[in-house]
Amino acid sequence: MSEAETPNRSPQIRKDRIHNRWVLFSPARSRRPSDFKAKSNPQPNNQTACPFCAGHEHECAPEIFRVPADATNDWKIRVIQNLYPAVSRELGFQNPVSVLGDVAVSGFGFHDVVIESPVHSVNLSDLSPAQVGEVLLACKKRIEQLRICDSIKYVQVFKNHGASAGASMSHSHSQMIALPIVPPTVSARLESMAEHYKQTGKCSLCDIQPNELLIDESAHFISLVPFAATFAFEIWIIPREHSSHFHEIDSEKATDLGGLLKLMLLKMSLQLNNPPFNLLIHTSPFQDYPSYAPSTHWFLQIAPHLSGVGGFEIATGCYINPVFPEDAAKILRDVRIS
């Protein structure tokens, strides 16, 4: 443990003003013992046949498109249907039904997988900035297809890396779930950012003063540890220019973002020894939200999983983070990529 992470600092409770929720910071927590045998970080089986690998395309659910579009065996990215979807593209949209006061809708939606490389052992951070940019542009393209569907309200893009971050497949991939509802965390974020706008006339992310929380910057993006980070060493990458929707990104910005994202993943991986993590794109719903346009600003979140969560977080929605964001930012700033 470095000096910056000194466990002697007093605990603090900080408000995440983007999500309007509280986070507890307590360095003392990191010293607590465990009488369980060390949780193993499950390793992938040595796969002879992974359906996401080149040559196994026929073992996958149907393809939506590939990059390059006309590639045969030499594809770089494939966007396919998820074979075990959480929502079903066949169902069609039905209006919510209310039964004895309870509300349900049919589980209509789209659940897709973005295979980020044809090669099993290649991670997102192994790709070049331009190639990471191409993965981002594949997500943009798919979102633009999905938003044509009137009953789709929101698309969540997410990546699970490592078994303890939820991954069931080790071949590098992301997922997209297109939903007929606006999810609760997204509504809370929109409301909270709208409230900030009402009070200050400014978008909370345009208005951000990273100071000692800054990690790095590129032509169009900045990366920082948020003031009330939910997870230890959490990183946000924020476009400098105001934009509500991730799918407004163009190819120049995608390459620029690809470079900064790659750098952040490398720094995190080096400093924290290839931890399990989630990569999340926080964007805005498609329709019915024009009034949110000036106050909502898309961003990327990288959430490493250094410890699990327990009942307190599930019950309260408050997370406990043992590392102060300014300490995490300093450590990440100082990581040298050779």
Add this chain to the structure above:
Amino acid sequence: MSEAETPNRSPQIRKDRIHNRWVLFSPARSRRPSDFKAKSNPQPNNQTACPFCAGHEHECAPEIFRVPADATNDWKIRVIQNLYPAVSRELGFQNPVSVLGDVAVSGFGFHDVVIESPVHSVNLSDLSPAQVGEVLLACKKRIEQLRICDSIKYVQVFKNHGASAGASMSHSHSQMIALPIVPPTVSARLESMAEHYKQTGKCSLCDIQPNELLIDESAHFISLVPFAATFAFEIWIIPREHSSHFHEIDSEKATDLGGLLKLMLLKMSLQLNNPPFNLLIHTSPFQDYPSYAPSTHWFLQIAPHLSGVGGFEIATGCYINPVFPEDAAKILRDVRIS
């Protein structure tokens, strides 16, 4: 997999009207493969010295009280300070400070541990109904001490059982964190229940029609799988009589609840092979909430952890549950405890 859990049912999206959030139900998800080696369920080390065991009291942070109060070596329950607290009882309350639009408060609060038995290998469900009742009454007593402190707004009681549910200590215990803020999930629940009351003139939990979701009942409580359960085989235990605060429970009701809670833990453990789980007491904040009294109703939640969560849940607050609640309720109803 039993027939009731048939993966051929269409997905559905249900609204949890207590918390005002959506849950995706998709039986197909339970069939997806994993290419990671099976996650081990970490087992406790063979402890020679567990600080929570009788005879090791001196290795613990200071005791607050024990049950019976005058017991010496023959205590049944101990309520002690947490040695690695998330919040600090020494700090004292300070008003929130705002720095460049961000808000922080000092991490004032109380973080306690309830040791539920002097014996290392005894689980909560091994205790008699009256003994489980005594654990609940110890929590009630501690909450009543904490609510005297003006700046404490809410107390969360929670239990982590098993390493994947967050437990770091295997000796049976619960924890209580007393906070100077109202946590986000609690505010959302209060608002949502108040809205139901405004619309119907009824408390949403008094108003509940369990029907096929019912598992069991006792003199003063019912147990059921909630309509929009976040976790597969999740169980709620709800007092029949309207009451906003858990600490209003009396000893007769505590013994009655002890019996039903024990039965639910045994059924879950038998059916799901002693899964990791969280046990949560959802109650109301102390002050400033008189207007919520008619609409808010305390309850217990048992949340088994049969699978982890991934980036989608973290980003959206929407959970994916592969088991329909009516199927889980039927299975749990039918478990026979010999």
